[in-house]
Amino acid sequence: MELNVLRYIVLSPLIGFLINGIGGKRLGHRAVGLVANATVLISFLIGVYAFTVLLSMPVNERLLTDTVYTWISAGALTIDVKLMMDPLSVVMALVVSGVGFLIHVYSLGYMHEDRGYARYFSFLNLFMFSMLLLVLSSNIVLMFVGWEGVGLCSYLLIGFWYEKDSAANAGKKAFITNRIGDYGFLLGLFLLASSLASKGVLSLDFTAMAGHVALLSPAVLTVIGVLLFVGATGKSAQLPLYVWLPDAMEGPTPVSALIHAATMVTAGVYMIARMNFLYVLAPTALEVVAVVGALTALYAATIGLVQNDIKRVLAYSTISQLGYMFMGVGVGAFSAGIFHLMTHAFFKALLFLAAGSVMHALSGEQDMRKMGGLRTKIPVTYAVFLAAALAIAGIPGLSGFFSKDSILAAAYGSGHTVVWLLGFITALLTGLYIFRLMSMTFYGESRIDEHTAHHIHESPKVMTVPLIILAALSIIGGYVGVPRLLGNIFGWHDSDMFVHFLAPVFPVVPAHKMPVAVETWLMIGSIAMAVLGVFAALYVYVTKRMQPAKSAAQAVPGLYRLLLNKYYVDELYNAVIIRPLMALSRSFLWKFFDVWIVDGTVNGSAYVTEWASARLRKIQTGDFQVYVTIFLIGVFSVLAYFVLR
């Protein structure tokens, strides 16, 4: 069905960008903030309207389109500027504009005193435009435009505080790393277009392609799938192109929340879900996605364990969680991956914003070793942070649990035992690192210096209200997709509404029938892992630092007793698992692999380029006779080519 308001979802933030970008400082703080927020809110509201329209339609006809104009016509190939909204893109659009709006509101308070206020909001609006274009475009070329747009905004916003060298460099690194991925994407796109054209299919619309990709040979599909995934590894920070994301934390915290946690970095997952029709025909490519996702999840989580910068822990956590999403789509459970994408958007945005609130309170301090004991000083921030931490750790009843569990169940059920195992171990580490962060920040005694301690204050309402809304979403957001197993226990038979809603978009995967007992044990297992991680962290980082033990008992009395009773187990756990793991991740994974191999590759390519440039430019000596000689060499080469052949 044609619904012409879709274009305004995309255009509204663009108008905001133009107003703020051209008006700039002259408009004044109030007007800039109002324009930026209102335009995003309009997008969200239209999105909600479109969602209701979509819901009112029969399940299998849920597709809204909006053709704006014909963009490219090259011979018989035409590409339209056309937007579409199906269950998948409506979920994305609502998450992007909804979470985006909350983050815009939060930014009003967070960026209040920044002199680049107008610049900040204009970039943020440009980002919203690009991201909404990405998720709503109906063909892969238009999607690529949004894809590049979000990359550009990410670059501009990471380097927002360009006075800091590190920020500007981080921006550049992000852009270059992303471009490497993008060109994988572009090659995949070209190959897809040309091989489809050779079969007489002259459309790059998702719906048209879905009907025709089966014409291509599996080998071609696999190559296309892997190339597109290379693009996804860049944008969504997976091995080996993730390096830019931790550095990207140099940007303002709301930017980290919006772009580098909730929305842009999930574009890769969305792209693979959107191209599901291609990936199901290329199982090898899908396998690559699953394995890379699982490895990244584990890898990033181990690094997250030893970071001391609060935002860096969250950055590695984001990489790890994105790994989960790829694991989900990689094992064919597209809706589980998207489900995790959604819940992750809620709780990770919240984690970042709450971390921003902590930094706000501590005059910009990011080192967790200089925090501690903040629980009572900034209670609202603490409460929402706890909700998000429990959600990401996968504690039952919160959103993260449902989505993570459905991914793990799908991985196991589809026979990807190794992938499942990696995800299973990561579940433990997730609890561990996030509660290590909680402990170092909120529990224990304060390590804050006198001067800063004096200024600690809770953030203003404009910042805490979005936090509270996101906290509510982090808690209840998962109930749209309660696994059927749990639903059945409570007599709620349509509990996995989310899967049903997305079902028309995704291929019917042959259901992996798992015995109820196995599924139950899997669930109990992952709960156990999560809980174990949380408590281990609390033990190591709260209890052991507390001298005397009484004060620790006062701080978290129930916890303390529980840990005390399991003394030997925990001690063993500490010695056998955590210590070696930390040593490994500190000495090898982080120091060696991350710094040398991965950073080395990125920096190395820049170095080689500059080296070659420095050599080659010497040819241009400025001496006329050298020029003539080069010219003559060219003449003789061309002559030889034509005459000798």
Place this chain on the structure above:
Amino acid sequence: MNYQLLFVLSFVLFVVGMIGVAMRRNVIIVLVSLELMLNAVNILFVSASKYLHTLDGQVFVIMVITIAAAEAAIALALVVRLFRTMGMVKIDDLKRLKW
């Protein structure tokens, strides 16, 4: 008439001019070498025209002479300017722009 010889003459003149441009330092000599190359072209055109009995080549020669004259006019104007501002006509002194 031995056309072969004329073709060889044209080729030799062209190569001599080419070497002159490549080796000589004085701008004036370089320009003279360029004229030599263009005249090698003229010889080739004229002899080919006679050999093939078509007139296009002869017309072309008139045009090449025109081009050569225009080129020389502009080049000499530049040389004069160069001499006034830098006081030299050596081409290897022009090395400010490089890399």
Place this chain on the structure above:
Amino acid sequence: MYEGLTYSTTFSSILPQVIIAAAIVVCAMFDAFVASKKWLVGIIALLGLGAGIAASMSLWGQNIVEFSNMLSTNDFSLIVSITVMIAGIVSVLVSLRYVDAIDGESGHYYLLLLSSVLGMLFLVSAMNLIVLVLSLELMSLSVYPLVGMTYERQASLEGSMKYLILGSFATAFLLYGIALVYSVIGTTNMYAIARVLASRRDLAVNVVMMAGIALILVGFSFKVALVPFHTWTPDAYQGAPAPVTGFMAAAVKAASFAAIIKLVIVVLSSYHVPVSGALWWLSAVTMFAGNIIAVLQKNVKRMLAYSSIAHAGYVVVGLVPGSAFGMSSAIFYLLSYTFTVTGAFAVITYLEKKDGTGNDLSDYSGLSRSHPVLSLIMSVFMLSLGGIPPTAGFMAKFYVFGAAIRSGYVGLAVFGILTSVVSLYYYLHVVYAMYFEEPEHATDVPVAVGISTGIVIALWGVIQLGILPSDIMDLAMKSVQSLIH
């Protein structure tokens, strides 16, 4: 053959050329007899170019061969004519303030620019090698003095001198190549040469013929600055006044490429000549060397000179397949590059000082602080050069690489894409300097209406071609079709 010479020949098919020639005469008179208000000469030039564009548009869709088969007016010649005249308009607009600074000489400037445009218009419609060479020389000989216009600067003179001598050197090779081809075939008419080539298969192994074609290719490779015939480019571009550099990068390149495209389609397509293979190598080497050397440049004009070398390589990617789609994509690329590069040089003109300084990357540091709009526009041009959507540069690369892949030249396309990743490195350097560095000194540029108008035209083109490329691509396709018939 003689019917063409009767008096029934009308001049309507070369109306654009007539208009530009008339404008040259008026400009010359004005320059000679009116001592003050030299900027009026610029206005006359603008009017002439505008009328030329209108005349070209009125001829659209016609296919006229006249003047003893020497000139052919068709969609192809018209689309390139319009492109170079747009480049001319932007260059004149951008020059208005700049040229006033060159005391007493300003009238000549517009004269030379117009006569160069006249050369280009004849170049694109030439169907006889005599006219081709004459118009090529008219174009080049007008540009050499333009490069040396600011002769009180040594760099300007040096660039001009090197360009002139190397240019004449290349012309000698081109002429020798034509003479060789003539000595085998006996005609200089391009259609006639094509007919002979198609009918005589033995010419494929004729050494003289092949050497002739090779030398013609060398001559044109020099004009569009393909590696290793590029050595003049950085020096001439850096030495020339910024508006002239923009004009050279856009118009001279577009017209010379049009000549190559015409030669390849009309003369060489009917026959198995290894042109495609030679272009493959030239393109790969050009993309590689141009982009790599640009990386470490500190002078923005010199950096854009190397960038323009690299872009010539991208255009050649579209020529390699020899398909109609490839040729159209090359024309699209030229159009998009024209807008982008004239715009970029307009911004550079804004910042260039009278003594030719103000072009270093450090002069762009923190520009976003003092000139936010100018920086934003410059960023758009840089992103377009780097090939980032939704700009014209992206669509252009999309088309040429698409054409290469479609015809099976996947290796070349992949290589081109890789080099364009490298290119981002230095385009972003400019953006980086403008947004992420502290200004070293206050940059204060007075607003100039002419330059701003030029920038607006260029910016419009970049966005128009990026967002609505299909109409222009259709025109490019039509123009290539008109040449094939």
